[in-house]
Amino acid sequence: MLGQAKVLIVAGKGGVGKTTLTAVIAYLAAQVGINTLIVELDTRSGVATAFGRSELLNYDEVILYSPDHSTNDSRGTVRARVITPDDALLEYLDDHGLKRVSKRLVSHGMLDIVATAIPGIKDILVLGKIKQLERTDGADLIVVDAPATGHAVTFLSSAVGLVDVAKSGPVRSQAIDVLEMLQDPLRCQVVLVTIPEEMPVNETIEAAFKLEDTVGVKLGPVIVNACYTEIEGLYADLEQVANSQGISLSPSELDVLIQAATFRRERIALQRMQLERLARELPIPQLRTPYVFSTEIGPAQIDLLAQALAASISMLER
Secondary structure, eight states: OTTSOSEEEEEEOTTSOHHHHHHHHHHHHHHTTOOEEEEESOTTOSHHHHTTOOSOOOSSOEEEEOOOGGGTOOOOOEEEEEOOHHHHHHHHHHHTTOHHHHHHHHHTTOHHHHHTSSTTHHHHHHHHHHHHHHHHOOOSEEEEEOOOHHHHHHHHHHHHHHHHHOOSSHHHHHHHHHHHHHTOTTTEEEEEEEOSSHHHHHHHHHHHHHIIIIIOOEEOOEEEEEEOOOOTTTTSOHHHHHHHTTOOOOHHHHHHHHHHHHHHHHHHHHHHHHHHHHHHHSOSOEEEEEOOOOSSOOHHHHHHHHHHHHHHHHHHTO
């Protein structure tokens, strides 16, 4: 998965851990020596926090993770930056000799009007910048934290719409170039992230078929996040187990343990059903990462998830 395409676009329903898995993929890539650039589309993203950084990302890239070169560390570097439509438009105008125009647009508050004059133009501006980075940036891998799946389909379909609407000019040329990148599996692939619950799985299946049919983009494995793991003794008689270990439990303590075990068994049963349905209705490989029992996602959690993702990739490749 990590070396199949230069651009990896990560998409998923809000709340499934899409941004976390973006950070995990970049971190895992760095562990095997792949220099990675994370592209965020929102300055409020928590990807920097996942690497233990407190500052917000902006248009200027920052290094989130780097190897210790003094010890001949062979791991790669993780850089990150934000690309917004406004910044992409200003850079586009500057690159085409219209720097004075771009300054006037900013000073008069006209930038949003220009950017929304053509449906889909904002998305093409961002995708065009990603395409430029794919060609010119020194990163081995670019991981894009895409919008939530509903918007992600619109975001990635914008090139198709503009190619159909614009008959000539720079907008059409940009859309064609972007579409060529999206449809080349050696240049770009999409990874969908979900959790093993009914609504996220439904949305993942729907998005997958829309992306393949509308955009023609290659789908990588689906990452199923927040999977509950089997626990030894989960289905045993807890009172009997406690007695065999010489542990005395009060009725209230035993009741709490039974409730917890029942909840875990029900979650695993639901999870198994949704994983089977996902495999049946969307026949592409699955990668799985565990549920992280933590209120915060930082370097320790990213490392744990990266190890789990690496193990899942290894099992898939056997």
